[in-house]
Amino acid sequence: MLRHGIELEISDKLSEYNQQLIKKYWECEKKTLRYKYSIQSLTNRYKFCNEDECEKYVARHSSAIITDERICCSSCGRRIIVKLRQELNIAFEKGFKFELDCRNCMDLSIDEIAKNVIDSIENIIHLEYNFLFKNRELSLTYLEKIYLYLISLKCQVNEYGKLKKEIWQDMFITERADKNFLIKSLYDKRVIFNTKKNDEIIKIINENSKFFLKKSHLIDLEFRNKYQKYRYLFLEENTFLNFDLNYESFNHMFEELRNQFDYYELDYLDIKEIREFILEQKIIDAYQLISNIQKYRPIPIEKSIELDCVLVELVEKYNLLVVNSLLSYQADKVALRLYNLEHAQQRDRDPYFVNKMFITRITSYLEYCKLNNKIPSHIRGIGPNWSYTSLEYFVSKSIINEGLSWTTFSGDELIHKWLNSEKVTIKPDL
Numbered sequence: 001m002l003r004h005g006i007e008l009e010i011s012d013k014l015s016e017y018n019q020q021l022i023k024k025y026w027e028c029e030k031k032t033l034r035y036k037y038s039i040q041s042l043t044n045r046y047k048f049c050n051e052d053e054c055e056k057y058v059a060r061h062s063s064a065i066i067t068d069e070r071i072c073c074s075s076c077g078r079r080i081i082v083k084l085r086q087e088l089n090i091a092f093e094k095g096f097k098f099e100l101d102c103r104n105c106m107d108l109s110i111d112e113i114a115k116n117v118i119d120s121i122e123n124i125i126h127l128e129y130n131f132l133f134k135n136r137e138l139s140l141t142y143l144e145k146i147y148l149y150l151i152s153l154k155c156q157v158n159e160y161g162k163l164k165k166e167i168w169q170d171m172f173i174t175e176r177a178d179k180n181f182l183i184k185s186l187y188d189k190r191v192i193f194n195t196k197k198n199d200e201i202i203k204i205i206n207e208n209s210k211f212f213l214k215k216s217h218l219i220d221l222e223f224r225n226k227y228q229k230y231r232y233l234f235l236e237e238n239t240f241l242n243f244d245l246n247y248e249s250f251n252h253m254f255e256e257l258r259n260q261f262d263y264y265e266l267d268y269l270d271i272k273e274i275r276e277f278i279l280e281q282k283i284i285d286a287y288q289l290i291s292n293i294q295k296y297r298p299i300p301i302e303k304s305i306e307l308d309c310v311l312v313e314l315v316e317k318y319n320l321l322v323v324n325s326l327l328s329y330q331a332d333k334v335a336l337r338l339y340n341l342e343h344a345q346q347r348d349r350d351p352y353f354v355n356k357m358f359i360t361r362i363t364s365y366l367e368y369c370k371l372n373n374k375i376p377s378h379i380r381g382i383g384p385n386w387s388y389t390s391l392e393y394f395v396s397k398s399i400i401n402e403g404l405s406w407t408t409f410s411g412d413e414l415i416h417k418w419l420n421s422e423k424v425t426i427k428p429d430l
């Protein structure tokens with residue numbers, strides 16, 4: 001029986017007879033687990049002049065790979081290869097104490113080994129994740145900074161920048177990330193990024209986990225941190241904040257962001273972006289109102305450029321409650337008109353026609369108001385199931401300091417309040 005925990009590799013150039021010698025060299029008694037043949041007896045049987053010669057022959061033509069899971073190189077984690085019985089004994093003895101190094105590693109310093117591991121991981125990722133290595137200014141706009149702050153505040157970010165999955169997924173929905181150009185822009189600027197599970201890297205991480213654990217106190221901090229970071233990044237799919245080339249730690253970034261919002265100097269682009277963002281959010285709100293209205297009135301109104309323009313006009317001038325009342329009222333009128341059409345002889349329910357009817361009604365109503373100096377003032381609640389974004393809460397409470405949501409402000413009012421808040425100043429050269 002071959003000795004436990006090893007696997008033989010014998011040169012296939014040897015004759016069957018000489019291969020037998022090597023197998024016998026490693027053969028054990030089943031019961032006692034002792035070697036079956038003494039080196040002396042093999043020397044005599046195979047006619048070597050002495051034991052030394054016999055072992056030299058074995059060593060030259062074969063190796064024994066230690067397959068026992070517990071024994072591996074304490075530095076690189078690779079399997080250990082031995083040539084002789086004596087070597088095997090030492091390997092087992094040292095291996096269990098985690099003091100064993102393979103031939104490769106014995107020639108390298110601890111930091112060289114650590115660096116090799118990091119290099120091999122970075123070789124795999126450097127094309128797809130090159131932003132992890134480039135030290136560059138984040139150059140974020142005011143609103144992007146607010147979003148980064150809110151994400152940092154909410155998502156229980158760990159020291160490697162990992163966002164807590166469930167919270168981020170939830171936030172992705174509540175902040176309408178699919179339509180939110182700020183979150184998209186944070187992704188484009190690689191401040192937020194997603195990782196994929198990478199089997200090649202997982203293999204390297206697993207092979208070296210013992211080394212980084214046991215030799216941790218001897219390894220340069222930079223390598224240790226990188227190793228931990230890559231472990232987090234590529235073990236499974238996750239979302240991360242990429243800050244560590246610009247800040248020493250997550251807390252450092254967080255503090256700096258928070259301090260910035262106390263007195264922020266807005267430039268021209270920031271102001272333009274605030275305006276665009278508010279209108280975009282309010283248009284999304286308005287479409288949500290239309291979809292709520294459609295739940296009770298089967299009128300097919302679809303998104304269109306014309307409707308976009310009408311809604312921009314509405315949300316700029318009127319608050320969401322007024323907009324809701326106005327949309328509902330006109331939807332009722334359209335529904336009634338459709339009902340009448342359907343029950344008349346001419347059955348025209350062409351969807352384009354309905355869209356146009358709805359848009360035309362709102363347009364002519366707004367024209368009527370303008371000509372008569374009337375301001376629509378009827379309001380209609382938006383219902384208890386409305387979802388408010390965290391940015392809306394944050395801006396209402398921490399910047400505008402009025403109310404909790406944007407519902408009661410028109411777009412224009414909101415922009416005015418924001419730009420006149422004591423938390424912001426506008427850059428003087430404007």
Ligand SMILES: [Zn+2]
Pocket residue numbers: 073074075076077078101102103104105106
């Ligand atoms: Zn090694």
